[in-house]
Amino acid sequence: MTSSSLALAAPARAALGSHPLTERYGPILTMVLALIAVWYVAAVAMNWHLVKDGFEREETPYTVSDILAGTMDAERPLLPAPHQIAENFFDSIFGYPPLAPRSLVYHSLVTLSATLLGFVLGAGFGVALALMIVHSRVLERSLLPWIICSQMVPILALAPIFIVVLGALGLQGLLPKAIISAYLCFFPIAIGMVKGFTSPDPLQIELMRTWSATPRQVLWKLRWPAAVPFLFASLKVAITISLIGAIVAELPTGAEAGIGARLLAGSYYGQTVQLWSALVASAVLSWGLISIIALVERGVNRSMGAR
Amino acid sequence: MDPRKFRLGLLLALAAMALAFAAPLGHGAPALLLRPGLWQASTGAAVLFGLAAWFADWRAIVPGLAGVIITASISLLLLRDPGIAGAAAAGFWAIVVAAWLAAAMAVVALAAQRPIRQERRRLINIAVPLLFGATVFYLWEVAVRGFGVPAVLLPSPSAAAARFAASLPVLAGDFNQTFIRGVLIGYTIGCGSGLLVAILAHRFEFLGRGLLPLGNFFSALPLVGIAPIMVMWFGFDWPSKAAVVALVTFFPMLVNAIAGLSAAGHIERDLMRSYAAGPRQSLAKLYLPAALPFIFNALKINATLALIGAIVAEFFGTPTQGIGFRISTEAGRMAIDMVWAEIALAALAGMAFYGFVTLAERATTFWHPSYRT
Numbered sequence: 001m002t003s004s005s006l007a008l009a010a011p012a013r014a015a016l017g018s019h020p021l022t023e024r025y026g027p028i029l030t031m032v033l034a035l036i037a038v039w040y041v042a043a044v045a046m047n048w049h050l051v052k053d054g055f056e057r058e059e060t061p062y063t064v065s066d067i068l069a070g071t072m073d074a075e076r077p078l079l080p081a082p083h084q085i086a087e088n089f090f091d092s093i094f095g096y097p098p099l100a101p102r103s104l105v106y107h108s109l110v111t112l113s114a115t116l117l118g119f120v121l122g123a124g125f126g127v128a129l130a131l132m133i134v135h136s137r138v139l140e141r142s143l144l145p146w147i148i149c150s151q152m153v154p155i156l157a158l159a160p161i162f163i164v165v166l167g168a169l170g171l172q173g174l175l176p177k178a179i180i181s182a183y184l185c186f187f188p189i190a191i192g193m194v195k196g197f198t199s200p201d202p203l204q205i206e207l208m209r210t211w212s213a214t215p216r217q218v219l220w221k222l223r224w225p226a227a228v229p230f231l232f233a234s235l236k237v238a239i240t241i242s243l244i245g246a247i248v249a250e251l252p253t254g255a256e257a258g259i260g261a262r263l264l265a266g267s268y269y270g271q272t273v274q275l276w277s278a279l280v281a282s283a284v285l286s287w288g289l290i291s292i293i294a295l296v297e298r299g300v301n302r303s304m305g306a307r
Numbered sequence: 308m309d310p311r312k313f314r315l316g317l318l319l320a321l322a323a324m325a326l327a328f329a330a331p332l333g334h335g336a337p338a339l340l341l342r343p344g345l346w347q348a349s350t351g352a353a354v355l356f357g358l359a360a361w362f363a364d365w366r367a368i369v370p371g372l373a374g375v376i377i378t379a380s381i382s383l384l385l386l387r388d389p390g391i392a393g394a395a396a397a398g399f400w401a402i403v404v405a406a407w408l409a410a411a412m413a414v415v416a417l418a419a420q421r422p423i424r425q426e427r428r429r430l431i432n433i434a435v436p437l438l439f440g441a442t443v444f445y446l447w448e449v450a451v452r453g454f455g456v457p458a459v460l461l462p463s464p465s466a467a468a469a470r471f472a473a474s475l476p477v478l479a480g481d482f483n484q485t486f487i488r489g490v491l492i493g494y495t496i497g498c499g500s501g502l503l504v505a506i507l508a509h510r511f512e513f514l515g516r517g518l519l520p521l522g523n524f525f526s527a528l529p530l531v532g533i534a535p536i537m538v539m540w541f542g543f544d545w546p547s548k549a550a551v552v553a554l555v556t557f558f559p560m561l562v563n564a565i566a567g568l569s570a571a572g573h574i575e576r577d578l579m580r581s582y583a584a585g586p587r588q589s590l591a592k593l594y595l596p597a598a599l600p601f602i603f604n605a606l607k608i609n610a611t612l613a614l615i616g617a618i619v620a621e622f623f624g625t626p627t628q629g630i631g632f633r634i635s636t637e638a639g640r641m642a643i644d645m646v647w648a649e650i651a652l653a654a655l656a657g658m659a660f661y662g663f664v665t666l667a668e669r670a671t672t673f674w675h676p677s678y679r680t
Contacts, residue, residue: 027513028517028520141418145436146436146440151611240529247529248531260532267539272536283529
């Protein structure tokens with residue numbers, strides 16, 4: 001999977017180094033540790049002037065170690081240190097009741113609901129579109145090029161208009177955000193499913209014909225099962241895009257709640273640590289959603305008899 | 308194509324034209340028969356539809372299309388009448404329905420054609436989606452003007468196009484700020500560094516095994532959220548946008564390029580070894596060419612991501628220029644036609660960018676099986 005697995009045999013290593021677990025997780029762990037180390041160094045370098053200026057403004061005597069300590073827990077640092085972000089993250093999750101407006105859980109739930117609703121809408125629309133395209137040559141030749149074109153358009157740019165138009169129609173809150181998410185995430189699903197529905201071997205389709213199967217039977221007994229791997233691959237892509245859509249949809253509306261609103265507020269008031277912990281929350285959300293889909297995929301694969 | 312359904316569709320269009328003569332066009336507007344020139348044209352279109360229904364095969368395409376063009380022009384001319392625009396009645400909508408039905412039938416007939424000659428097939432492959440798109444834009448225009456939808460909600464395509472033509476200097480400034488500075492510079496930095504790190508990861512296996520899972524993890528994150536931080540670090544002007552674009556494009560390139568660099572086959576690698584090629588030679592002559600399809604895949608993904616990243620970054624603060632800035636301020640001022648003009652600009656830029664990458668791909672990976680058919 002990675003780089004050169006040349007025909008050459010790997011040189012013998014120490015027993016610990018060649019253990020499968022260390023082989024697998026050793027490099028990742030090293031990279032993560034290196035990343036954190038670089039982060040700390042960068043935090044010191046970027047916050048140095050900030051802290052130093054602070055000391056000089058107050059005209060208090062200071063030493064190098066004072067500045068070093070200051071860069072680690074500055075109130076509004078340019079780059080907060082990892083432990084500050086972790087502290088703020090856990091504090092804003094467990095420090096308040098889950099539905100308090102200062103709690104990150106509350107904001108995550110607001111964004112999550114828009115994400116999930118948009119994902120369901122987009123997935124349904126994408127699968128329906130794929131079904132129509134697979135069954136109609138006219139649609140395939142007239143609609144498919146436009147669907148592909150629509151993805152070269154930076155669709156997120158449409159977000160403010162959607163919000164304005166839907167707001168003028170009296171729709172506010174969850175639905176406009178969900179529609180933006182759905183609009184963003186239907187595409188990978190539609191394309192993936194078109195590929196999946198057309199993935200059965202021509203021989204198998206001919207076999208269905210010799211059994212005089214109706215189009216519906218071909219769909220349920222051949223095309224759907226063949227499309228399942230494509231479905232999950234595109235669902236994983238789509239759920240991330242859906243989350244991005246929900247977050248971005250919260251930006252131009254000046255929404256009061258949600259991860260996007262939290263990002264916007266953090267950037268307006270210079271609350272860097274809050275900003276970063278909102279980012280961490282979005283990362284956790286995205287990772288969690290993908291893992292849930294991966295779990296469902298494993299279950300479905302097992303029930304379909306795949307090993 | 309079922310000729311009976313096809314004939315039925317065209318006969319319905321013919322019936323709709325007949326209805327247009329009988330029903331009122333708008334509230335208080337004179338009927339179609341009282342308009343010299345227009346009623347003759349309508350009769351002509353109806354005759355063309357009848358002719359197309361008579362043929363009901365490939366010969367129906369030319370009269371059908373001619374009828375579509377005539378009916379569409381009639382309906383657009385009628386919209387100039389203030390008694391019809393915003394107050395259209397059954398007769399007017401009958402003309403629109405006739406145009407739409409006949410256009411749909413023409414698309415169906417065109418899509419069913421499978422000419423033997425290569426050029427003709429290519430022409431049809433372009434004509435079908437174009438006709439489809441033109442129909443959608445026509446219906447949008449007619450619906451907005453016929454129902455009198457307020458421009459605050461949804462402007463007609465012609466209004467957006469007029470605004471586009473009228474504000475070319477503003478659009479050029481925004482294009483320069485967002486695309487030339489933000490997107491292109493960030494895209495070059497992001498894709499270039501992604502490729503470099505991938506080459507390093509390919510060279511040193513340990514690095515690769517650590518970076519690939521991390522890259523997969525990061526490319527699944529909502530990275531545009533980093534935009535406010537970049538604005539804080541690099542200021543309001545284009546460097547912050549370029550930084551967001553670079554960050555957003557880095558990980559897809561990294562993941563794809565690592566996959567591509569390990570796509571070279573065993574036999575080719577053994578051949579390079581038996582030639583005693585150095586690492587640099589085998590990189591330039593084997594691994595990079597073999598990785599090109601993957602790299603271009605990343606370049607295409609990134610072309611869209613880059614534009615989105617730059618526009619979103621502009622929501623967090625800009626100098627008073629840029630596509631994203633203009634969209635958010637004009638949407639706030641309810642100048643929706645300007646917003647649509649900016650979206651058209653972004654769409655054109657995005658498509659041109661994507662098309663350019665595709666052309667470059669065709670020129671450099673002509674040897675790949677997917678282009679040799």
